[in-house]
Structure formats: structure tokens, C-alpha cells
Amino acid sequence: MDPENDEFGLDSDDDAELLALADDIDDADLIALADAIGPHGTKRKSAEDNGPPPKRPTLDFPCAEAALTQTFGFKDFQLKQKQVISRILGGDGATVVFPTGGGKSLCYQIPALVFSDVDEGSRGQGESGITLVVSPLIALMKDQVDALVRRGVKAATFDSSKSREEYLHTCEMLRNGELKILYCAPERLNNEGFVEQMKYVRGGIRLLAVDEAHCISEWGHSFRPDYLKIARFAREINAERVICLTATATPRVARDICKAFDIDETEGLFRTSTYRPNLQLLAESGKTKQELYPSLFNFLKNNKGATIVYVTLQKQTEELAAELRRKGFKARSFHAGMETGTKTQLQDEFMREEELVIVATIAFGMGIDKSSIRNVVHFNIPSSLESYSQEIGRAGRDGKLSKCVFYVCGEDLHLREMFARGDLPSRESLRSLLQDIFHSTNVSLPVGGEIRTNHYDQARDFDIRLTTLKNTYAQLELTHNLIRATTPVYTKYTYKVSSRYDSVLEADKSPAAAAIKKYGKKAKTWYNIDVDSLMISKLPRTDIIRKLNDLDEGGVIELKTGGVQNVYKITQPLPRTGPAIEKYVDQIYELMEKREQEALNRTNQMLQLITDKACFSRALAQHFGDNLPHGKTECGRCTWCMTKTAIVQQVPPPVKFNFPAFKAVLEHIPDRDDARFLARIAFGIASPRGTKMKLSNHPIFGSMADHSFMGLLRAFTRECTKNPE
Structure with missing residues (x-):
């Protein structure tokens, strides 16, 4: 999950608790594997040696x-x-x-x-x-x-x-x-x-x-x-x-x-078939979430059993769980921002209890192998039919009847648009990023040379979410074959020493030990050592790191690392001119725009599932290239099949353009370099630049959330393209 999402309590589909974070492993972390090859050090032939296996x-x-x-x-x-x-x-x-x-x-x-x-x-x-x-x-x-x-x-x-x-x-x-x-x-x-x-x-x-x-x-x-x-x-x-x-x-x-x-x-x-005959798919629409509360309470009262209620925001898990407890339900909240021990305790409690209601973000469910989950409730719209299918699939694994209810209202549309619109930076941001990657210092390097950078710094400096920034590097690597990601490295090595430090280094006659003794500089308590400067002595960097790790493992020092840098090897000459760089800007931005539209389309597909005049179960199965068994056209138990009445998506009425709020955004943010950034702030979409400026708690953030995002973008674009007086 992006840091800016975490600040506003958004458990996105790249949730940090579930998804493995990039392994910021130093280039020597895997040295211990050096002998884990064939017996007696013999090598197994590689693909290059053998050809196809x-x-x-x-x-x-x-x-x-x-x-x-x-x-x-x-x-x-x-x-x-x-x-x-x-x-x-x-x-x-x-x-x-x-x-x-x-x-x-x-x-x-x-x-x-x-x-x-x-x-x-x-x-x-x-x-x-x-x-x-x-x-x-x-x-x-x-x-x-x-x-x-x-x-x-x-x-x-x-x-x-x-x-x-x-x-x-x-x-x-x-x-x-x-x-x-x-x-x-x-x-x-x-x-x-x-x-x-x-x-x-x-x-x-x-x-x-x-x-x-x-x-x-x-x-x-x-x-x-x-x-x-x-x-x-x-x-x-x-x-x-x-x-x-x-x-x-x-x-x-x-x-x-x-x-x-x-x-x-x-x-x-x-x-195999995605259709689960024991899952009953239900849906209900309302104007607001508050209006849908009584329906949720009534459903839970009439349908006992272990239940997961999915919401989008972390704060919603706590608010709704508290409301459920006031109504007499045994309810707990769960989200990625909780302490690991608390989450583990909640998961264990859910496995034991048969009447517990967990109000959770998508951070809950993976690895929960409980066969008797009776209900899965979506109180906010899922990000896609795929997510919806996966989440309802946690219910009724024992084969018994289980109910899956989807409550939808106009508030959901704003939340989903926040997710869909948040990943696309402005074209100016992308151009600045590529100009930084193809800086003269980097383009002067030969093929095989290394580019070092920090993704977090670049995300903040160019107002590009971390996942989007990584996607950009992936395009340069996999589509355009300009670079190849290699082992990230640490730039900061600090350590505290034990009483044995001097005697151990004195007895160790290796060049690495001598270098550590010479270059390790003590501050007050901690020593600092610049491992990159040791390259001047022609001593391999990995030798120094291996020795530091050995000393740490032996209790001679207490080692800490930091300052991770992402490393890319240049695989062919990098673009040197503005027009050449602009070509990559055009190609990558076009792909980004397509992905944004795909994200919006996935929300529309989710809504279409329940608003069409068709069987929910069959429509879901057909999305995955499947169908109902035995040529059936209806499941007979979803909301459509039981009522033959389509769910009507209730959307908020259109609003007049809020000129005072628009003016307040422009007054607080004087820069006119990025219309999309201004639109994001007005709409309530977090971004690295907004986080750096501490705008999340400012009144302008989300002050125009009831407006059309594209309408806001057009309005701010006009302001940014005005000729200065």
C-alpha cells in the first residue's frame, strides 16, 4: 500500500499487510547461498548452457x-x-x-x-x-x-x-x-x-x-x-x-x-466452474450509507453465523463495528493499520467463534481457512468483479447455504473514483521523472553501467505514487529494454561495538577486517562506515559487507543498515535528446491512461452486475468465461431471480460548481504547474506531493468531493494555462 494511502486509511488492493513488500536486500545478503549449488561446488548447467530444458x-x-x-x-x-x-x-x-x-x-x-x-x-x-x-x-x-x-x-x-x-x-x-x-x-x-x-x-x-x-x-x-x-x-x-x-x-x-x-x-x-450453488447473491441500493444501516442490522439479526463485512476505509471498520456493538452484535474491526499482534488475535478469535462479525478492509481474509463463514457483506463497492468473486468465495466452503449481500449507494462512486484516478500522474510529472532517469550523468554511462536512485524520493519529488513509479521503471525494462533492475543496495552501515571489537579486528588479518578497522568512524555511540568509498581501495564491496555480517552474527558488533538505493543496469544506450525522451513519455503515458480507464471500467462492471435485468450468478460466471450448469439461465435465488426487479443505482443529484472552494484551493496552492495535482486535492485524492505539503487535514482537501473529477481537471487546467499578466 502506498504511504499516502496509509495516511488516509485506504487499504488498497496492494495492501501492505498482505502483499510482500519489495525485498530491499543488500547485494551480500545472499552470499550464504554461495555453497548451495551442486555437491563439491559443481554447477548445474544453466539455460544458456543447455538450451531449452x-x-x-x-x-x-x-x-x-x-x-x-x-x-x-x-x-x-x-x-x-x-x-x-x-x-x-x-x-x-x-x-x-x-x-x-x-x-x-x-x-x-x-x-x-x-x-x-x-x-x-x-x-x-x-x-x-x-x-x-x-x-x-x-x-x-x-x-x-x-x-x-x-x-x-x-x-x-x-x-x-x-x-x-x-x-x-x-x-x-x-x-x-x-x-x-x-x-x-x-x-x-x-x-x-x-x-x-x-x-x-x-x-x-x-x-x-x-x-x-x-x-x-x-x-x-x-x-x-x-x-x-x-x-x-x-x-x-x-x-x-x-x-x-x-x-x-x-x-x-x-x-x-x-x-x-x-x-x-x-x-x-x-x-473449473466459478459458480457456487450454495452462495446466495443479494443486493440493495440506497441514497446514503446511513440510510442502509437499518437494512444491514436487520440482515445480521436474521442471518446468524460468522460474518465478514467489507468496507473501503480503515476508519469505517472502527465506526461500523462500534455501531454494530451498540445494536447488540458481537463485532470487531480489522484493517492493515493495526498492530500485528492485534490482527493475529482477531484472526484467531474469528476462527474460534461462530457468531463473530468482523468489519474489515480487504486486509482480512487471505489465509483465513474457515469453512463455516455464513455471510459476506460488501458495504462498499468492491474494486472489481474479480475482487468480489474472491471475497464472496470465502463464504460457505462447507457447502451449506451462505449469503453474500452487496449494499451500494452514491457515496461508493466517489471512493472508487478516488482509487481509479489516484494512480495516474500528470504528463508533466512523468516527463520530469524520465528527464531525471535520463539525466546527462546517466546517459554518459556505458552499457553495463549502473543507475542508482531512491524510489521513495522520486515518488515525492515528482508526485507519482510508488506503484505507478515502479510500473514506469518496469516499462523501461520490459517493453523498451533500456535498463534491468538488479540488487538494491544499502548506503548506510552503522554499528555499535562490544568489548571484543578491537581484539577481534586485531587478530583478523583479512583485508576486509583491516578496512573496517581503518574506515569505521565513531560518533558518540555508533560507528559509521561508508562501504562505497572502500571501492577506492579496490576491495570488493561484498567482502566488506560479508565481514560486517560475520561480526554482527558473532556478537562482536550490532549492525544496522539503511538508505536503500534501487539499482538498474543499463542494457542499451539511453535517449539523450528532448524529442527522444518525449517519445517515451507519449508511449508510457498512453498506457497509464488506458489503465486508468480499465480501473473505471471495472467499477462499472461491478455496478452492471446488480443493475442489469439478469441473474447475478450467471452474469458473474460469464465474466470468467463460464456459465451455470446444465444450461440453466437463472440460479433461482439471487435478488434478480427472486424479485425480477433490477437494482437502481441511486446517485447524488448534480451540484452547482463551488466557486468559493475552487478559489480557496487556488489561493492556498499558488503553483500553476500541475492541474491534475490541484484537481486531486480538491477531489480528496492523496498524492506524495500533497502528503509532503501536509494537506490531508486542510479544509481544501476533498472540499469539492461532490463534483466530477474530470470537470475539476478541466477547470484547473484553464487556470494553469492562463497567460500571466
């Missing part, structure tokens, strides 16, 4: 059935798990589109165990390789690893929450060939050391599993640029097989996934 021989399926029953405790495979696993064991790739709770994880976990049981005998002990799982969900990775370890499966994660001891233990298991399944975030693929070590990991990468694979598609509802790099990564590490998994892929998105990984769409795409 050979098709693997079919492995024995009875071993998969044994793993299902003995390790996971299931009697039979469900949905199309057996077909998927058979294809993976046969050496081919697959794309799996199963609904939430459909058992997607078994499709890679069971093959991982088969590789271990079958291949260790033929390959030798410790040579059965690993299954590498790329997932953006830290919470889900942890839950799955904990569950696997409890079942006796050697599994681990590489993520930013790991302690150094945990990290080194994982490295040891890799080195010994003990680890079977390793989870990591997509951002880790930017780490050169990680990519190199995965090329030569002991036994090889038998299977690369890509979770939440819809993030690969630029037209999916949760596009993440780092996901576009996974296909390149799969080739570079010579992964034997690839399996892509998602619960929410339209036919267009599924085609994108198959194309990215060269998976045969005819034979390798496995899709």
Missing part, C-alpha cells in the same frame, strides 16, 4: 496418491487436481484457474513430494531439487509453510520478515539438499545474487509455481510489474516445469498467462 519423464502417479492421503490426509482429489498433477509429473506446464478454496496449492505441493520420494533414489541423496513458489502474499506464505512443516515437509520462505538466523538455516537446508519447497516474493527476482544461486541450486528447480498468476496480465485487476519478470526468470534458472495458479482470471487474462510461459492453452489450461 528437456521434457522430463513421466513420474509414478501412485506416489501422488500416497502423498495426498499420508501427508495431507485427503482420501480423493477434487475438481481437476488429478489432471493438473498428472500433467506436471509428465513434464509439462499448466495454468490452473480454480475458485477460492479450490485446492490450488496441492497442485504443486504434491509434485514437490513426488520429486523428493521418487527422484532421490535415482539421482542420489539430496539431489531431488526444489519446488520454488513465487507469491505476493506474505501472510499466506507463512501459513502454508507452517502447515507443511507440521506435516513433516521441509519448507521455508525467503521474505523480509525473516531473522538472519532463520535465513541462514534455510540456506543450510538448501546446501544440504534437504529443502523441498521454497517460497519467495516476486520482488526478490530483482536480486542478482538470488537469480544466480537459483540457477545452480542443488538438484535444480524441478517446478516453478506462480501463485496469484493473474498479476502477470496488464489487464488483470491486480497487475504487478515484477510479475512480468517471472517468465524471464523461469528461462534463466532453467526451471523444468512451470505451474501458474489463480482464482480470478477472465479468458483474456488466462490467455496472457499461458502465452507468457509458453503453456499450451488447449491442453495446459485447467479451469
